[in-house]
Amino acid sequence: MPKETFPCPACGAPVEPAPNKNSMPCPFCGTALTIPVNLRWQQAVTPEPPPPAGKPAFDPFRAAENARFTGEKAEYPGGHAKARVDSQFVTDALRKAQPLAAGAVSAYALWAGLKRFLPGCLMALAVLCVLSCGIGATVIYFLQRGG
Numbered sequence: 130m131p132k133e134t135f136p137c138p139a140c141g142a143p144v145e146p147a148p149n150k151n152s153m154p155c156p157f158c159g160t161a162l163t164i165p166v167n168l169r170w171q172q173a174v175t176p177e178p179p180p181p182a183g184k185p186a187f188d189p190f191r192a193a194e195n196a197r198f199t200g201e202k203a204e205y206p207g208g209h210a211k212a213r214v215d216s217q218f219v220t221d222a223l224r225k226a227q228p229l230a231a232g233a234v235s236a237y238a239l240w241a242g243l244k245r246f247l248p249g250c251l252m253a254l255a256v257l258c259v260l261s262c263g264i265g266a267t268v269i270y271f272l273q274r275g276g
Contacts, residue, residue, distance in 0.1 A: 133145075133146075133168055134146075135164070135165055135168055137155040137157065137158060137160060137162060138160070138162075139155065139158050139160040140155065140157050140158040140160070142155065142156075142157040142158070144156065144157075144162060146164040146165075146168045146169060146170065147164070148170060150164060150169075151163065151164060151169065152164060
């Protein structure tokens with residue numbers, strides 16, 4: 130990493146150029162800076178280490194991608210016993226959660242229906258209240274006038 134810096138034109142703070150970048154924000158004031166060409170540098174990229182040799186470890190994501198679900202069982206290429214146990218656990222958990230999910234869907238459907246239906250009911254109730262007050266006032270007026 131180079132020790133050379135350049136001044137920020139906005140705040141004057143010394144700024145170290147970021148690796149593999151042509152521009153960067155000032156770490157002190159946030160101003161967008163263009164790194165001078167003579168200070169741009171490339172950071173060395175280290176390659177990832179190769180996977181360990183020998184028997185590969187069980188990968189549940191790869192097993193799930195390769196699984197074929199047929200009725201009650203999941204069949205895995207290579208026949209991993211742990212994969213079968215994990216698959217059975219997931220299948221049982223989904224079966225137990227299914228009634229809860231169905232109830233949640235029903236509750237959501239009820240809420241969505243009420244959400245559309247309730248404002249109309251409140252408007253109808255308001256109109257009925259206004260009409261009944263108007264009719265009541267009219268009846269009282271005619272009763273006092275006639276009496």
